[in-house]
Amino acid sequence: MSMIRIAPEVHLVMDPDTAVVAEEREDSILYSxxxxxxxMDKLDGIxxxxxxxxSPSKPLLNSWPGxxxxxxxxxxxxxxxxGIVVGLAFSGLLAxxxxIQRLIEGGM
Structure with missing residues (x-):
């Protein structure tokens, strides 16, 4: 946000964003x-x-393309x-x- 000095000898400035022409004053401070x-743009990207x-289908900021x-x-x-590990553990436990039930019943 900068000011354009139209006539420095009469202290006229123009704001390029709003196209307002005003008198430059000594008691006001303008920050860029x-x-x-x-x-803010960087934080918006983050x-x-x-x-x-x-979302698993959207790319991340620091990831490679594709x-x-x-x-x-x-x-x-x-x-x-x-799923395979739990299934095998459950099947092994069931077996x-x-x-053990067959050993207890004596059917071996």
Whole structure:
């Protein structure tokens, strides 16, 4: 946000954002908000990345191109692995129970 000095000898300035011509005063201070806007844009990108991290099909900020579905596939493989492990453990436990029952009944 900068001011354009139209006539410095009569202290006329113009705001390029609003196109307002006004008198330049000594008692007012004007700060440039450009660095603040740059930081806000960076924070907006980080917030957008945080929201994208909740969806497995959207790309993350620091990921390589083409890795949009990585979280989705990792979830499928992880759940399949744990499903197989739990299924085998349950089947083994069931087989052990059946084997022990047959031993107790004397049917071996």
């Amino acid at each position: 908000m450009d660095p603040v806007f740059e930081r 917030a957008e990345d945080l929201l994208n991290s909740l 890795r949009e579905n990585t979280s989705y596939m990792a979830g499928i493989y992880g759940n399949a692995f744990y 052990l129970i059946i084997f």
